[in-house]
Amino acid sequence: MRRLLGAASPQSLRLMALFLALLGTILFFSTQIDGYLSARMFNRISTSAAVILPVAVGQAIVIMTRNIDLSVGSILGVVAYVTGQTLAALPELHPVLVVALAMGIGAVAGAINGVLVAWGRVPSIIVTLGTLALFRSFLVEYSDATTITTASLPAWLVDLPQKSLVSVGPLDIRVTVVLALAACLVVGVGLSRLRAARRFLAVGSNPDAARMAGINAPAVVFLAFVLSGALAGLSGFIFLAKFGNITVVAGLGFELKSIAAVVVGGVSIMGGSGTMLGVLMGTVLVDTIDNSLTRWELVSEFWRDALLGMLIMAAVTLDTLAARSLARLRGKAGGST
Amino acid sequence: MIRRLQSWEGGLLVIFLATLALNASFAPEFLTVQNQINLFQLSIEKIIVALVMTLIIVNAEIDLSVASVMGLSAVVFAYLLNLGWGGGSAALVCLGVGLLAGLINATLVARVGIPSLVVTLAMMIGYRGFARVLVKDQSLGNFPTWVTDLGQKGLIGPLPLSLLLFFALLVLLGVLLHRTGFGRQVVVIGTNAEVARFSGIGVRRVKAILFVLSAVIAALAGLLYAARLGSVRGDSALGFELDIITMVLLGGVSIFGGKGSMLGVFLSILIILNLRNGMALMNITGHVQTGVIGLLLIGSVLVPNIVNDLRGRRARV
Numbered sequence: 001m002r003r004l005l006g007a008a009s010p011q012s013l014r015l016m017a018l019f020l021a022l023l024g025t026i027l028f029f030s031t032q033i034d035g036y037l038s039a040r041m042f043n044r045i046s047t048s049a050a051v052i053l054p055v056a057v058g059q060a061i062v063i064m065t066r067n068i069d070l071s072v073g074s075i076l077g078v079v080a081y082v083t084g085q086t087l088a089a090l091p092e093l094h095p096v097l098v099v100a101l102a103m104g105i106g107a108v109a110g111a112i113n114g115v116l117v118a119w120g121r122v123p124s125i126i127v128t129l130g131t132l133a134l135f136r137s138f139l140v141e142y143s144d145a146t147t148i149t150t151a152s153l154p155a156w157l158v159d160l161p162q163k164s165l166v167s168v169g170p171l172d173i174r175v176t177v178v179l180a181l182a183a184c185l186v187v188g189v190g191l192s193r194l195r196a197a198r199r200f201l202a203v204g205s206n207p208d209a210a211r212m213a214g215i216n217a218p219a220v221v222f223l224a225f226v227l228s229g230a231l232a233g234l235s236g237f238i239f240l241a242k243f244g245n246i247t248v249v250a251g252l253g254f255e256l257k258s259i260a261a262v263v264v265g266g267v268s269i270m271g272g273s274g275t276m277l278g279v280l281m282g283t284v285l286v287d288t289i290d291n292s293l294t295r296w297e298l299v300s301e302f303w304r305d306a307l308l309g310m311l312i313m314a315a316v317t318l319d320t321l322a323a324r325s326l327a328r329l330r331g332k333a334g335g336s337t
Numbered sequence: 338m339i340r341r342l343q344s345w346e347g348g349l350l351v352i353f354l355a356t357l358a359l360n361a362s363f364a365p366e367f368l369t370v371q372n373q374i375n376l377f378q379l380s381i382e383k384i385i386v387a388l389v390m391t392l393i394i395v396n397a398e399i400d401l402s403v404a405s406v407m408g409l410s411a412v413v414f415a416y417l418l419n420l421g422w423g424g425g426s427a428a429l430v431c432l433g434v435g436l437l438a439g440l441i442n443a444t445l446v447a448r449v450g451i452p453s454l455v456v457t458l459a460m461m462i463g464y465r466g467f468a469r470v471l472v473k474d475q476s477l478g479n480f481p482t483w484v485t486d487l488g489q490k491g492l493i494g495p496l497p498l499s500l501l502l503f504f505a506l507l508v509l510l511g512v513l514l515h516r517t518g519f520g521r522q523v524v525v526i527g528t529n530a531e532v533a534r535f536s537g538i539g540v541r542r543v544k545a546i547l548f549v550l551s552a553v554i555a556a557l558a559g560l561l562y563a564a565r566l567g568s569v570r571g572d573s574a575l576g577f578e579l580d581i582i583t584m585v586l587l588g589g590v591s592i593f594g595g596k597g598s599m600l601g602v603f604l605s606i607l608i609i610l611n612l613r614n615g616m617a618l619m620n621i622t623g624h625v626q627t628g629v630i631g632l633l634l635i636g637s638v639l640v641p642n643i644v645n646d647l648r649g650r651r652a653r654v
Contacts, residue, residue, distance in 0.1 A: 068454075122638040123592045129579060130631035137628025248624075259458060269452050302469045302571075309463025313445070316459065320451050 010323060011275060014266040017322070018281040021315065025285065029292040036292070039170045046173070047161060049287040050180040051238050052257055053280065056265070057184050058110075058231030059258040060279045065224045066204040066271025067117060067124035072232040072258055074135035075109045076251030079236030081139055084148035084246050091154040098157075099179075102237035103230040109135060110229015114222035124225075132255065140248050150244030160241040176238045181280075183234055187227075188276030200224055205272025261286050264315050286312070345589035349604035356608060360615040367618070374495055376610050378565070381499040382407060382558040383577050384606045387584040388503075388510050389554045391602045393453075393547050394585050395514065397527040397594025398446065400548065401457040403555040404577035405464035406438050410559030411569040412468040415477035424484050428560055435556025438464055439549035446548055447541040453548075461578070469571040478568030488564025499561045506554070511599035523547070527594030580627075583634050584609055608633075 030036040055072050062069040083102045087093060093101075109131070116127045150158055164172035190197040199220045202210045211217050235254070240246060265282020267274030289311055293304040360367045377384070386403050393400050410431040417427035438460070445456040492498045514520040522543050526533040534540050563569050588605035590597030609630060616626045 116635060116639060120639045121642050122635060125592055126586055126638055127635055129583060129586075130635040132579070133627040133631030137624045137631070140622065140624040256458060256461070260462070263455050263458075269455050300470075300473075302466075302473050304466065305462050306466025306470050309459050309461070309466050313456070313459040313463065316451055316455055317445065317449055320449055324450075 010326060011266070011273070011278075013322075013326070014319065015275065015278055015281070017319070018264075018266065018278060018285065022281055022285045022288065025288055025292070029288075029296065032298060033292065033295050036295075039172065041291075042171050043174065045284070045288055045291050046177045047242065048291060049284050050174070050177045051235055051242055052254070052261060052287060053180040053283050054183045054231040054234040054238070055254055055258040056261040056279050056283045057187050057276060058228035059255075060262045060265070060267050060274055060276065061187065061200055061224045061231075062124070062228045063259075063262055063267050063269060064200045064204045064271055064274050065221050066207065067221060067224065068128065068259070068269075069110075069113065069225065069228045070125065070128040070255045071109070071113060071131040071135055072228060072235075073251040073254035073256075074132050074139070075106050075229055075232040076236040076239060076254050077246075077248070078109065078135050078139045078142075079105045079233040080240040080246045080250045081143055081148060081248075083237060084153060084240050087154055087157060088148065088152035095156065099234065099237055102240075103233040106233020106236060107226050107230040110226045110232070111222070113229065114225030117225060118218035118222040128255075136248075136252075143248055145248060148240075148244075148246035153240075153244060157241050158244055176241060179234065179238060183231060184276050184280050187231075188280075191276060201272055201274075203271075257286075260312055264312055266319065285315075346598065346601050346604060349587075349589070349601060349608060353604055353608045353611065356611045356615055360611055360618065363615065364618050367614075370495060372614075374491075374497070374500065376614050377500055377503070378497065380580075380610060380613075381497075381503060381565070382562045382574065383581050384584065384610075385499070385503050385506060385558045385561070386551075386555050386577070387581045387602060387606060388506050388599070389547075389551045390581050390585045391588070391590055391597060391599060392510060392514055392523055393551055394582075394590050394592065395527045395594060395597045396523050396544065396547055397530065398453040398544065398547070399457065399582070400442065400453065400551045401578050402438070402442060402460040402464055403551060403581060404574045405461045405468070406435055406552050406555040407559035407562060407574040407577065408569075408572070409438070409464045409468040410434055410556035411563035411573050412471050412477070412571065414560055414563050415480070415569045416471050418480055418484070419477055424481060431556050431560055432553060435553040435559075436549065438556070439552030442552060443545035443548035447545040465571075465575070468573070472569070472571045474571065476568050476570040480564070480567055484564050485567045488561060488567070499565065502557070502561070507599065507603060514599055519543070519546075524595055527596075529595075583630060587630075587634050587637050589637075 026037075035041070055076060059069055059072060079102050082105055083098060086101060087098060113124070113127055113131055116122050117124045120127075161174060161176055163175045165175050165178045166173050187197075191200065199210070199215050200223075202213070202215055203217050203220045207217055210220075232254075236251065239250065243250075261283040262274070262279055263269060263282070264286055265274070265278035265280070267279060267282075286308070289308060290304065293299070293307055294301050299307070357368075366372060386407070390400060390403065413434050414427050414431045417430060418424065422430075442453075442456055442460060445451050445460075446453045487498050490497060492501060512520075514523060522533070522538050525536070525538060526540050526543055530540055559574065562574055566573075584606050585597075585602055586592060587609065588597065588602030590602065612630065612633075613626050616629065621629075
């Protein structure tokens with residue numbers, strides 16, 4: 001066992017632990033909630049995780065570069081509203097163009113963050129704390145406190161959340177879920193296979209070293225924020241399709257939800273490490289717990305946030321302690337040889 | 338003198354005087370003592386917590402859980418009063434809740450060594466959750482009159498208890514940060530924790546004290562909030578942490594730690610309060626007010642950076 005622990009990389013151990021935690025959570029709730037292991041529950045959790053997954057992927061890229069993006073919730077709200085409004089005016093717009101529009105608006109918002117952080121050299125937490133308020137107040141002014149309603153949206157969009165792309169046995173994989181997974185997959189493969197994408201990790205793990213290695217660090221950070229904005233835009237599109245009714249508070253609090261998913265997924269908040277598989281599992285784990293607690297009869301739904309907070313804390317604490325004792329174990333093994 | 342004016346605090350002072358003059362010219366009643374007190378009263382809980390947040394950020398940490406601790410303390414207070422507890426003992430329990438929350442944060446940050454951003458983010462969800470467990474979706478009120486009087490009316494002349502507490506804490510924490518050995522340690526750790534540790538400073542102890550202090554003061558602010566509003570709900574004080582952090586950062590405290598003054602934060606508080614009040618007088622909605630303050634926050638770091646760049650370029654030529 002010890003040799004096994006010593007042989008596997010910390011990152012793959014973390015992924016295994018996450019997978020076991022996810023499995024344990026699902027098994028536990030299947031004994032607690034009637035009809036838990038059903039296609040309905042699968043749909044409920046997968047479509048709800050699909051809204052948060054793209055934001056989380058974007059947030060992960062930004063956090064890997066040792067920055068943070070607190071404005072994603074506001075970007076999501078702006079994108080959902082503007083896209084919905086555009087669709088109400090131009091219902092003939094091709095779906096692919098709609099997704100492109102949503103991601104485009106998000107990318108522009110992300111570019112504003114990126115310029116300020118990368119070349120204005122304003123710390124990302126300050127920039128995005130500011131744009132969190134700015135983008136939201138833009139939405140309030142722009143919308144004049146009116147609401148986008150399902151009735152004003154074209155039928156294909158309203159039906160989209162119920163549409164399945166493929167069915168695996170009794171399980172339907174919704175189109176929105178495929179969209180979110182595709183975003184996660186593209187970024188994940190890019191990060192592990194593309195040399196250019198590795199720069200996000202290089203800049204995050206040691207900005208000075210990255211610069212000396214000839215990496216244009218500001219450009220990399222800028223790109224991270226643009227991607228984060230674009231992915232928040234994708235989430236905005238999925239949000240619009242899922243809920244249909246968009247008010248000025250759409251996406252409120254998504255910045256914290258996305259950070260929670262990313263951190264549980266094992267991306268270091270200090271930058272420089274993390275995997276998209278981890279982000280995917282982190283997102284699904286947090287969302288599974290969230291969705292299951294609301295249906296658990298043993299505790300009232302008011303316990304949801306309290307338990308969620310404690311579980312996230314427990315996950316992170318275990319991860320930290322395990323990583324430390326693993327490092328100690330390694331240190332000893334290294335010393336004896 | 339000129340160097341003084343070029344400092345961060347000098348700039349803040351100029352902005353503050355400008356907003357003051359602007360507001361006074363728009364509404365003559367603006368400068369009355371009562372209006373100034375009302376101005377403070379509207380955000381008194383946030384500005385009290387901003388004082389201790391200053392120490393945390395100078396220490397290169399962050400506490401995102403303060404608003405949830407405020408909410409939890411307010412809810413526990415209302416809950417106990419409705420069970421028939423006396424106000425004093427209920428308030429003590431609330432401070433105890435703050436102490437407990439602070440000890441949890443402190444242990445996880447200082448002992449286990451998890452980044453405070455992560456710890457307090459998770460606990461923000463957690464503490465808020467416990468507040469929701471206690472009140473469900475109701476709102477709790479029916480406080481004894483002496484409690485609401487203490488929260489709303491003047492204690493010494495027109496000055497209410499909360500305002501007196503604010504000024505007392507401003508002086509106390511200002512002295513603690515700038516005039517004591519402990520304060521020096523806070524700054525040194527914020528500048529470079531590694532160096533501080535090798536210089537024999539009890540880094541963990543200092544951090545632990547700060548997180549406990551932060552949560553206890555947040556719990557106190559929660560009590561004041563409950564007393565001022567006369568009723569609480571599960572979402573009381575929701576989202577206050579962002580306003581509080583904005584106040585501190587606009588005050589010139591570096592988010593990377595090691596730099597910042599209580600005077601700067603006090604001036605930034607004055608600016609934000611007056612700016613919001615002035616904008617409200619001009620019928621600008623709350624969301625846009627927040628947007629303007631967001632702009633101010635970014636500009637406050639961006640503009641000095643650009644000025645430095647230009648100066649550097651000129652020097653090279």
